[in-house]
Amino acid sequence: MTTFSKYFQQAARQLACDEVIHVGETCWQSTVWNFTGTIASCTKFVLPLALIPIIMKIRHLNKDVFRQSFRMFVDFFLGAWLVSGLGLSNICLFRKLFGCFYYPTVLAVPSGLGAFISSWVLAERANYHYAHGLSTVAFQVSLLRGDFYIFRILRNSRWAITIAFMLLNATLMHGLRENRSGRFYWLTQPLKPKTDYHEFYEESQYMDKLSPIVRSQIKCCAHEMNCDSYIYEGIKKFFKFGLGLEIARNIIYNYSLILKNPLKFFEVFFKRLNWNLVLFLVGYVGIYRFLNCWLSRRNIYLSEEVSKKDNKLASLLCGLVFYLYPDQSIFSHTAITIIEIYWKLYYEQIKSFVTWIPLDKIKIIHIVFPIVFGYVTHIRAFNPWLAPPILKKLMHLSTNYKDAAIVTKYHELLFGLTPQFIL
Ligand SMILES: [Zn+2]
Numbered sequence: 001m002t003t004f005s006k007y008f009q010q011a012a013r014q015l016a017c018d019e020v021i022h023v024g025e026t027c028w029q030s031t032v033w034n035f036t037g038t039i040a041s042c043t044k045f046v047l048p049l050a051l052i053p054i055i056m057k058i059r060h061l062n063k064d065v066f067r068q069s070f071r072m073f074v075d076f077f078l079g080a081w082l083v084s085g086l087g088l089s090n091i092c093l094f095r096k097l098f099g100c101f102y103y104p105t106v107l108a109v110p111s112g113l114g115a116f117i118s119s120w121v122l123a124e125r126a127n128y129h130y131a132h133g134l135s136t137v138a139f140q141v142s143l144l145r146g147d148f149y150i151f152r153i154l155r156n157s158r159w160a161i162t163i164a165f166m167l168l169n170a171t172l173m174h175g176l177r178e179n180r181s182g183r184f185y186w187l188t189q190p191l192k193p194k195t196d197y198h199e200f201y202e203e204s205q206y207m208d209k210l211s212p213i214v215r216s217q218i219k220c221c222a223h224e225m226n227c228d229s230y231i232y233e234g235i236k237k238f239f240k241f242g243l244g245l246e247i248a249r250n251i252i253y254n255y256s257l258i259l260k261n262p263l264k265f266f267e268v269f270f271k272r273l274n275w276n277l278v279l280f281l282v283g284y285v286g287i288y289r290f291l292n293c294w295l296s297r298r299n300i301y302l303s304e305e306v307s308k309k310d311n312k313l314a315s316l317l318c319g320l321v322f323y324l325y326p327d328q329s330i331f332s333h334t335a336i337t338i339i340e341i342y343w344k345l346y347y348e349q350i351k352s353f354v355t356w357i358p359l360d361k362i363k364i365i366h367i368v369f370p371i372v373f374g375y376v377t378h379i380r381a382f383n384p385w386l387a388p389p390i391l392k393k394l395m396h397l398s399t400n401y402k403d404a405a406i407v408t409k410y411h412e413l414l415f416g417l418t419p420q421f422i423l
């Protein structure tokens with residue numbers, strides 16, 4: 001990092017912004033382009049995401065689904081467009097303000113400021129999702145570059161990352177079960193505590209054979225419907241979810257290919273889908289629900305402690321399917337979600353511990369979003385080999401490839417060449 005900043009000081013400090021940021025355009029022309037030239041590409045970026053509710057409810061489409069999808073589109077579009085427009089334009093602002101480029105003020109601070117301003121305008125949902133997604137990327141970068149022994153083991157051993165995922169998953173599912181406020185997006189929600197004996201017991205053809213109920217007058221688990229249907233519905237839902245996710249991901253990656261030749265969509269559909277992801281999702285929810293039901297059936301006295309242990313054990317074991325799809329993004333998402341959940345759970349304790357920070361008056365999202373956005377933008381330009389492909393793709397789309405033009409120019413000026421892999 002020090003070497004990089006040293007090179008940067010020598011090579012780029014005195015450059016004008018029309019030599020590296022917007023070649024052949026004035027700052028004003030570039031600013032206008034930053035807000036107009038990115039509209040179509042931001043639409044491309046957000047459209048597949050907004051289609052997810054429609055794909056997931058394809059059999060039960062109604063006005064509400066379309067309204068939900070449209071609102072999602074507007075919220076996320078505004079986020080991508082505003083953050084990239086402001087971030088790119090701020091580069092010129094900082095160049096003018098300081099009279100030269102400094103290592104942090106060429107990208108990290110301008111984009112961070114763009115995210116900070118946007119965070120006051122955007123809907124809470126867009127703020128949360130962008131901050132969460134970028135934190136996940138930032139964590140993933142640490143996983144890839146971190147010199148700590150633990151990071152090295154995690155990125156080099158499939159079993160190590162699987163075991164770590166199992167432990168994180170148990171921690172996360174326990175946190176989710178304890179959490180009474182706030183909603184966190186996770187693969188499945190744990191069952192909340194059982195409170196009542198029920199008058200009836202709905203029979204399950206398969207589970208009753210595998211784990212017979214001792215007393216037939218209770219409802220054994222805290223879920224609605226019988227155990228067989230509960231497990232089957234989970235598997236069905238996650239199969240559709242996995243498929244929808246993979247289709248959306250493939251559309252983002254092969255957008256131009258599909259636009260040129262719509263028949264390519266079918267090729268993408270059949271050949272390029274990653275079935276391991278679908279298998280991971282189905283296995284995760286299937287095993288969790290099966291084990292949870294199987295274990296809960298012994299807990300006829302509705303003991304809260306036993307129920308908590310059952311949830312942890314089922315979560316720990318279902319994490320084993322991560323071996324099929326040891327994806328660093330999912331791993332990072334798990335770690336970030338744990339921080340969010342436990343932050344919420346222990347908020348009062350944290351507040352009393354750090355009394356010198358007026359946590360009640362600060363909205364933490366206005367701090368986290370700019371910091372992580374500034375960080376990943378910096379990594380994307382100066383340590384591009386560490387940037388996950390999805391980050392590069394999303395930045396290409398949200399800035400309409402202006403990020404690639406800046407990185408190309410910068411590396412050309414600094415090293416006289418631009419290796420293709422960094423773009
Ligand atoms: Zn400029």
Ligand SMILES: [Zn+2]
Binds near residue numbers: 220221226227292293
């Ligand atoms: Zn059950």
